[in-house]
Amino acid sequence: MYMKAIKIIILFITLNLSAQQGGMWIPSLLKGMNETEMQNLGSKLTSDDIYSINHSSLKDAVVHFNGGCTAEIISDQGLLLTNHHCGFGQIQSHSTVENDYLQDGFWAMDIKDELPNKNLEVTFIVRIEDVTKAVLNGVTDAMTPKQTQATIQKNTNTLQKNYTVAAGQKTKVKSFFKGNQYFLFVTETYTDIRLVGAPPSSIGKFGSDTDNWMFPRHTGDFSIFRIYADKNNRPADYSEDNVPFTPKHFLPVSLDGVAEGDFTLVFGFPGRTNEYLPAVAVAQITQKVNPTNIKIREEALKVIDAAMKTSVQTKIQYASKQAHIANYWKKWIGENQGIEKSNAIAKKRKFEAIFQQKVNKKRKYKKYRNLLADFDALYASYEPYAVKRSNFIEIFYRTSDLMQQMFRLYQLEQSASKGAEVFAKTKQYVVAQIARVQKDFNPAVDQKVLEAIMPLYDANYGGTEFYKTTKFTNLTDALSQLEGTPEEVVARINKDAAYQFAKPYIAEFYGEMSSKYRQINGEIAKVQKQYLKALMEVLPDNRYYPDANSTLRVTYGQVRGYSPKDAVYYNHVSYLDGVMEKYIPGDYEFDVPQKLQDLYKTKDFGQYTDANGKVPVCFLGTNHTTGGNSGSPVIDAHGNLIGLNFDRVWEGTMSDMNYDPNICRNIMVDARYILFIIDKYAGCTRLIDEMKLVHPKKK
Numbered sequence: 129m130y131m132k133a134i135k136i137i138i139l140f141i142t143l144n145l146s147a148q149q150g151g152m153w154i155p156s157l158l159k160g161m162n163e164t165e166m167q168n169l170g171s172k173l174t175s176d177d178i179y180s181i182n183h184s185s186l187k188d189a190v191v192h193f194n195g196g197c198t199a200e201i202i203s204d205q206g207l208l209l210t211n212h213h214c215g216f217g218q219i220q221s222h223s224t225v226e227n228d229y230l231q232d233g234f235w236a237m238d239i240k241d242e243l244p245n246k247n248l249e250v251t252f253i254v255r256i257e258d259v260t261k262a263v264l265n266g267v268t269d270a271m272t273p274k275q276t277q278a279t280i281q282k283n284t285n286t287l288q289k290n291y292t293v294a295a296g297q298k299t300k301v302k303s304f305f306k307g308n309q310y311f312l313f314v315t316e317t318y319t320d321i322r323l324v325g326a327p328p329s330s331i332g333k334f335g336s337d338t339d340n341w342m343f344p345r346h347t348g349d350f351s352i353f354r355i356y357a358d359k360n361n362r363p364a365d366y367s368e369d370n371v372p373f374t375p376k377h378f379l380p381v382s383l384d385g386v387a388e389g390d391f392t393l394v395f396g397f398p399g400r401t402n403e404y405l406p407a408v409a410v411a412q413i414t415q416k417v418n419p420t421n422i423k424i425r426e427e428a429l430k431v432i433d434a435a436m437k438t439s440v441q442t443k444i445q446y447a448s449k450q451a452h453i454a455n456y457w458k459k460w461i462g463e464n465q466g467i468e469k470s471n472a473i474a475k476k477r478k479f480e481a482i483f484q485q486k487v488n489k490k491r492k493y494k495k496y497r498n499l500l501a502d503f504d505a506l507y508a509s510y511e512p513y514a515v516k517r518s519n520f521i522e523i524f525y526r527t528s529d530l531m532q533q534m535f536r537l538y539q540l541e542q543s544a545s546k547g548a549e550v551f552a553k554t555k556q557y558v559v560a561q562i563a564r565v566q567k568d569f570n571p572a573v574d575q576k577v578l579e580a581i582m583p584l585y586d587a588n589y590g591g592t593e594f595y596k597t598t599k600f601t602n603l604t605d606a607l608s609q610l611e612g613t614p615e616e617v618v619a620r621i622n623k624d625a626a627y628q629f630a631k632p633y634i635a636e637f638y639g640e641m642s643s644k645y646r647q648i649n650g651e652i653a654k655v656q657k658q659y660l661k662a663l664m665e666v667l668p669d670n671r672y673y674p675d676a677n678s679t680l681r682v683t684y685g686q687v688r689g690y691s692p693k694d695a696v697y698y699n700h701v702s703y704l705d706g707v708m709e710k711y712i713p714g715d716y717e718f719d720v721p722q723k724l725q726d727l728y729k730t731k732d733f734g735q736y737t738d739a740n741g742k743v744p745v746c747f748l749g750t751n752h753t754t755g756g757n758s759g760s761p762v763i764d765a766h767g768n769l770i771g772l773n774f775d776r777v778w779e780g781t782m783s784d785m786n787y788d789p790n791i792c793r794n795i796m797v798d799a800r801y802i803l804f805i806i807d808k809y810a811g812c813t814r815l816i817d818e819m820k821l822v823h824p825k826k827k
């Protein structure tokens with residue numbers, strides 16, 4: 129009897145996991161299936177609590193943070209919470225060798241100390257509307273990809289022009305389900321965003337690359353900003369007269385924490401996923417694209433990591449770049465392992481065989497019979513271009529700072545033949561890009577990086593002597609090269625040795641490599657659109673959710689541990705004790721600030737513990753997330769903040785192509801750890817006083 133009950137419970141849990149989780153859903157379409165699924169998982173929220181255009185709802189507390197991360201409002205004065213790694217660039221830009229906020233943290237003890245940031249904005253979603261009919265008006269299956277694109281563009285332009293919005297609002301149309309559906313977003317962007325607080329990297333980036341994409345995790349990956357507005361609470365660029373923003377909604381913060389099985393909702397802006405790729409594409413990505421890019425980054429990182437240990441200056445210069453390069457380097461490795469271990473390609477092939485069988489059986493599906501064969505042919509011709517192009521971008525755009533500048537110069541040269549106006553505009557852009565790169569440019573390290581990675585692209589590349597003579601190793605000389613008429617600039621840069629080196633590679637990239645890539649990509653997109661439509665028609669009982677596309681989404685699940693390998697189980701929560709277990713005095717990744725050690729020793733934990741008296745640090749959930757979800761609020765069954773999303777587990781990073789609820793987990797910082805650090809570690813109690821702390825479980 130007892131065993132039977134357990135079996136039923138286990139069955140229920142498994143069903144729960146596989147049947148009802150996964151997916152990044154459109155917030156305006158939650159009524160019905162999603163609402164029911166969420167309530168089955170324990171939610172007390174209605175779809176209207178999450179998204180409404182008639183009254184304030186959870187969505188009014190969630191913003192896109194500078195287009196790449198997510199952040200949420202946690203007070204009635206526009207206090208904004210996001211990840212440390214999302215505010216990293218801003219924290220770095222305020223840092224100097226004397227005042228190193230990355231190293232030591234930063235806390236505005238008074239509102240007057242909050243630091244303005246150039247080029248930082250947050251965007252609210254005001255409303256979402258299905259505009260599929262208007263966008264696809266006049267599009268037919270017979271059209272070429274180019275014609276389709278042109279029609280869609282024209283329709284979109286008309287739509288955006290005729291759609292009336294309030295002053296300061298904008299509209300944006302985005303494609304969903306591979307172009308089968310379109311939504312219009314009305315947005316509102318605030319541009320005076322100030323830095324309020326950040327823990328030292330030894331808390332905010334604790335464990336660094338070793339722990340990145342991993343559990344057990346002990347990172348306090350958070351930073352705090354504030355939105356400022358003009359006197360009428362409207363968006364305004366930085367001004368001393370601006371005041372803290374009054375939000376339509378903010379999230380109360382729960383002090384009650386989480387138990388395994390608790391409902392979790394992650395609300396944010398996931399960037400890009402590809403859940404409906406055919407097996408042949410997954411094979412190409414994991415067997416051809418990923419391995420070559422991993423190798424390039426690995427070689428670059430060896431040089432960068434060593435250089436960063438030689439001086440504080442270099443460490444600051446490379447902090448942000450290194451983190452970016454290391455992040456996806458490790459992610460791709462995990463993704464490959466996950467795809468392999470879960471047999472994802474073979475499983476996808478099996479699934480495709482079933483699909484094909486069903487298609488072959490019915491006349492009405494005749495138009496779908498060749499889709500999979502088309503994929504095979506297209507991906508085969510795509511491969512050489514896709515791989516080389518991707519490697520090019522790694523080297524000439526993402527990794528070498530000198531080559532990135534050359535890339536911009538090439539764009540400038542191309543614009544010279546397009547008239548003075550185009551040239552002037554391009555130049556303005558190129559100058560800004562070069563200035564940005566030069567801010568943290570270290571030519572000596574960069575040269576070693578290029579020497580390490582260039583042979584992977586061209587074994588006969590001929591060396592890097594040009595670092596000695598190029599004018600693009602300091603900003604003053606670089607900008608002096610760009611003065612004068614278009615002809616003068618073009619003639620001058622063509623004499624630069626670095627440009628002479630880079631130009632043929634860049635020209636090759638812009639030549640056949642890109643045109644072929646784009647052409648085949650267009651064909652693939654057309655088949656992919658048909659394929660997804662076919663899947664929904666032929667296998668209508670499956671759950672279909674749109675791939676991530678940097679728009680606002682809801683993903684839900686439960687707090688849950690997992691088993692990464694045989695005989696190992698990871699608990700759903702980690703504690704401050706684990707920080708101390710990992711502590712290595714003076715270490716680059718695992719040092720622990722003295723103050724935190726003292727708090728631990730004296731058990732000065734305040735109200736921020738679990739029932740067992742320990743301070744929770746991170747916890748795991750089954751929410752389907754991806755890059756861009758960093759900084760997303762984790763919301764409980766009642767709409768309170770319980771955590772801050774920041775990562776996924778290694779075994780599950782394949783979720784971008786193959787979400788599997790059994791091993792894919794998102795990693796979150798417990799809200800109480802954030803409060804503990806702000807209150808007890810930093811003593812910035814004015815922020816705690818500003819928030820609304822609640823006890824939803826103690827009603």
Ligand code: ARG
Nearest residue numbers: 213336337340341451455775
């Ligand atoms: N892996 C997380 C995400 O993709 C966190 C990255 C930041 N941390 C780091 N060590 N690079 O953004």
Ligand code: ASP
Nearest residue numbers: 754755756757758775776
């Ligand atoms: N760390 C990622 C981010 O920055 C989140 C993820 O990929 O899970 O958005």
